[in-house]
Amino acid sequence: MKKEKHSEYEISKIGNYSHGQLFKWIWSDYLKKYKLLIILVVLLMAVEGSTFGLLSYFIEPMFDQVFAKGDYGAIKWVGFSVAGIFILRAFSAFFNKLITTYIGQNVIATLQKNLLSHLLTFNPTFFQKNSPGSLIERVRGDTAAIERVWATVLAGSFRDLIAVFSLVIVAISIDPIWALIALLGAPLLVIPVFFLRVLIQKTTRNSRSAAADVATRLDEIFHGISSIKLISGEQREYNKFSNRLEKFVKNSIFSEAGIAAVPSLMDIIAGIGFVGVLTYGGYQIIEGTKTIGEFMSFFTAIALLFEPVRRLGTIAGAWHAVFTNLERLRNIFDLSTEIISPEKNNSKKADFTQIIAFENLSLTINEKKILDNVSFSAFPGKTTALVGPSGAGKTTLFNLLGRLIDPDQGNISIGDIAINQMDLNDLRENLSFVSQDSWLFDESIEENIKVGNPNASQAEFQDAVLAANAHDFIEEMPKKEKTPVGPRGSNLSGGQRQRIAIARAILRDTPILLLDEPTSALDNEAEKQIQNALSSLSEGRTTLIIAHNISAIKNANKIIVLNSGKIVGQGKHDELLLNCSVYQSLYQMENS
Ligand SMILES: Nc1ncnc2c1ncn2[C@@H]1O[C@H](COP(=O)(O)OP(=O)(O)O)[C@@H](O)[C@H]1O
Ligand SMILES: [Mg+2]
Known part of the structure; x- marks a missing residue:
């Protein structure tokens, strides 16, 4: 089936x-x-x-x-x-x-x-x-x-x-x-x-x-x-x-x-x-x-x-x-897509500042089990981190939350309402993604930042640029924020692209924030600067962050450890260091 x-x-x-x-x-x-x-x-x-x-x-x-x-x-x-x-x-x-x-x-x-x-x-x-x-x-x-x-x-x-x-x-x-x-x-x-x-x-x-x-x-x-x-x-x-x-x-x-x-x-x-x-x-x-x-x-x-x-x-x-x-x-x-909004008057309004519950999620693609009965919660206003080896299924969990794909079993709910009962646009308008390879359009820097919130004022735009630590490099561009970024952002470095994506998320100002290795393309110096931007961004928002290094998420309110589609540990940094072997080895690899 x-x-x-x-x-x-x-x-x-x-x-x-x-x-x-x-x-x-x-x-x-x-x-x-x-x-x-x-x-x-x-x-x-x-x-x-x-x-x-x-x-x-x-x-x-x-x-x-x-x-x-x-x-x-x-x-x-x-x-x-x-x-x-x-x-x-x-x-x-x-x-x-x-x-x-x-x-x-x-x-x-x-x-x-x-x-x-x-x-x-x-x-x-x-x-x-x-x-x-x-x-x-x-x-x-x-x-x-x-x-x-x-x-x-x-x-x-x-x-x-x-x-x-x-x-x-x-x-x-x-x-x-x-x-x-x-x-x-x-x-x-x-x-x-x-x-x-x-x-x-x-x-x-x-x-x-x-x-x-x-x-x-x-x-x-x-x-x-x-x-x-x-x-x-x-x-x-x-x-x-x-x-x-x-x-x-x-x-x-x-x-x-x-x-x-x-x-x-x-x-x-x-x-x-x-x-x-x-x-x-x-x-x-x-x-x-x-x-x-x-x-x-x-x-x-x-x-x-x-x-x-x-x-x-x-x-x-x-x-x-x-x-x-x-x-x-x-x-x-x-052909028709199976991911659809409920009928207009059947869709339920959710309060996106409520707890996000991932319940018994399983997903198999091409006979391969990608997620196996995954359950956890992300508390409102708090930061929940997802760590685990590459291919563990972390990004897939984000895709499930954004309904880019639906699970075979289980569901995700926000407050009391399952995401598949919500209007699809309503759901997505309340999420901001910053991903490993954030998509830039072949338009100007400004248009790329404003894409999630075209009605933002110039002052809000400037604040977002500053908070994302993108101000300096934008000033050095030949036409400042009007500079075109090239196809897929090819005129910019990976770190610059990522800062634009972060500014975009800041400007979007949604209750839920999804960060998928948001600093992976940055060097140490830039990463530290962005880290500040990100922590002020996640303040007061339900944040889920996937991190490639543990030092970046040590202070998260909760850390979920994923391995081969299964949750193998959850808790705070210190607890996991004591009782989760996958977490220990991730931590050792980073510090050796
Ligand atoms: N659309 C897809 N079709 C087939 N396999 C996929 C698809 N999306 C993800 N996968 C597989 O699912 C597994 C988990 O992927 P992913 O969630 O991206 O891992 P990561 O934890 O590195 O973010 C990987 O083995 C990947 O190959
Ligand atoms: Mg991933």
Whole structure:
């Protein structure tokens, strides 16, 4: 049962959809509200499409009335009619393009926004299972692929259909037998088109997943560039990248080839048809039963038929490509997070200044027991420290309190209220985290500090900076607190980043404070200074602190010793030194 819970996040394991289902989804959620515009655009397409037929129709009087008969009067009406057709086509084509682009871009943007807001509800486990690169590729790449096909193929398909229809009518009206000969080969297309469909589907899916791999590699390379250089891994990374890229190229080529093969087959069939018509029709013209104008008109109709038919030929393939992409998107929407707020009126208001009780917490991930029946309390306004070897489960306890993950058994309550009965935002707004690797945004120092409390006054901001001992280094920055910190804070040292995170927590001013090795990135000197800031910060707040060295938490009101997911001791420093062997060895290691 537990295993099931965690595999819910694997996008690839989600079911398949029929084209009808996907179309219904896109229509009702995205396209329906453009109903009127779509009707308008269909009408415009009908106008634009029928100009093809009209054009070929006017070739006949041009040859027979003007050229052959020498009728001066006909020059005027044929000329004006043809000009009118071109003007009609100009306007309808322009507004067509405008409206379809408007609809296409808006639908894709809405799709991307919905995807992101859905992805934002997922808990961190999802993002551990699915790499950032592959997710970026889904949000950006898959939607872009749909937009491309929409703009180049689908949006014009109705116009092409009407064009083909009107041209075929002109052709038949001139001579149904000629038309029959010209189009005789068409049924032969069915079999190759069927096989091509299978090829397109498979290669499109492969090329999208290879694109995701490529994005993942880039993401990893750019994030890990220092580590890659230090292990001389450039060549290895380059090779991995180029392998994935080659797979992408190969599949894209096959996919495009499949899509392009259909119109080419049509060309071949059309070419054969033309020879037939010329042979048969040529005799009739020589014998005088048909006019040159009729033949030219017919020829123009067939020639004009090529382009729209070729484009229509790509539609089947394009639809398949689009549905493959739609399915990948739909699969994300089908996933749902299990960490949710209770219904609005069912959620309970907690008093966050009350005791925090961790009760019988157990958690297993991938068959590994991370926490085993852990129970303890953190008293209001007091500092509770968590110590233990790396991997003992300390950070996991913080994640449970912030509901980044839920336990398999047991629960956490504040006052009398279990945290899963509280509104999720309400809970998180009352916690401040300072962690080993606090996240900085690619914005200015000031924005990064104010992120937890955007309404803070300038005076409060300055106080927080001073208390976090961040004032001096900020003053030395080229633009002071307006200095951008770079991606993930890469323009700052680890200690500077940590002080910004501390200032952020000070400014946030919440009743509960969670410190996860808050001074791990600092040198001794800076650590001492921060220690003061932290102890004044934790005053009057329920503080939980994870420390990598015991000297930092010696004075805590209570110390919990964790080892392999179990509590192996709790009490004050002096008591633990006497009766907890894990604590003793941690202490000895530090002081040897
Ligand atoms: N999301 C996760 N998926 C799989 N294993 C995890 C996850 N989070 C933590 N762990 C594992 O749980 C154990 C405890 O991790 P953690 O709480 O971070 O330890 P620490 O005491 O060092 O803070 C580790 O063995 C870690 O590998
Ligand atoms: Mg940890």
